[in-house]
């Protein structure tokens with residue numbers, strides 16, 4: 001009899017990922033930084049928001065479809081860009097297939113393990129994500145490769161703060177998957193035979209190169225070489241963002257905006273979308289949950305650009321809360337990575353189904369017919385919940 005692969009919540013996908021992955025790979029997915037305050041707040045904050053459901057008045061049909069950066073999507077949830085090197089041999093291609101099967105778009109990390117051309121073949125609704133890495137010529141070359149491959153949008157992530165310490169310790173990521181490393185990692189791998197077998201079948205170890213940092217058709221630099229170059233690259237200015245936006249010309253998202261003043265500058269720089277995000281709590285620890293910062297940003301710029309949120313989304317009702325507080329859509333990170341680790345493409349599809357099922361159920365409870373009808377009054381926001389950052393009255397900066 002076929003193994004039952006289905007899971008009913010993201011929490012169960014996470015448990016399964018923990019069981020399936022070697023400890024170091026699982027802990028790379030957990031990531032976070034310093035004391036883990038931000039990553040915890042991202043999730044806990046959603047639990048503090050409430051609903052007030054109706055007993056009668058539910059709509060027979062609920063509409064989940066929307067658009068983001070010019071793409072029609074069948075639910076307001078898209079795949080956030082992440083590097084998923086050792087999670088699954090099919091990596092981002094499996095994620096792209098799952099997103100396409102469920103009618104949604106995908107952000108592809110510039111640190112992804114698969115070349116953009118292969119991933120786009122599986123899902124043409126693809127936004128390429130670039131870091132500020134190297135000089136303008138190098139960045140332009142990468143972006144032009146993405147354009148030639150058919151990327152329909154660009155996501156630029158500038159919030160990375162190179163915070164490397166974790167109170168619970170960081171996993172050791174090898175420089176390369178050479179024979180010496182494989183032998184060293186064997187004992188850990190043997191505790192996870194299913195994962196070992198998945199890779200064993202492919203006759204190649206996880207690829208620690210980043211193909212989208214190089215030219216088309218090349219293997220790309222090793223992860224650490226690219227990371228080192230990134231650390232040495234002078235951080236971008238608003239003029240740099242405006243330059244890249246101009247060069248790209250199409251739908252353009254600045255990811256990692258947490259403050260109203262930055263959101264307004266992003267509008268001035270010509271972006272078409274922002275993601276209110278703290279990089280899933282992987283950056284400057286003690287940054288509040290992104291959902292706490294969202295309403296002030298949506299109020300300030302939501303009528304000029306598309307406002308997306310990411311960070312802490314684990315269920316469909318979280319998506320509904322984010323939309324009610326001003327997001328057009330959300331992006332998910334760990335949730336789909338756990339699904340991928342648990343069951344490959346099917347697991348990512350399962351996670352997207354959990355999201356659409358949860359959105360549908362919440363709309364039904366609230367008596368709404370569409371995600372477009374969600375408003376702040378549909379959510380109970382407890383006193384002291386919000387963290388409007390970067391308002392003109394702020395003394396913080």
Ligand SMILES: Cc1cc2nc3c(=O)[nH]c(=O)nc-3n(C[C@H](O)[C@H](O)[C@H](O)COP(=O)(O)O)c2cc1C
Pocket residue numbers: 028029030031042080081082083109110111129157255277278279280281282310311312313331332333334335
């Ligand atoms: C393992 C991991 C790798 C990530 N890699 C990237 C990346 O390469 N580029 C990027 O813009 N964001 C990256 N992120 C951040 C996600 O895109 C997203 O902002 C975050 O995961 C959202 O929070 P969530 O995991 O709680 O959903 C990464 C996150 C994780 C957990």
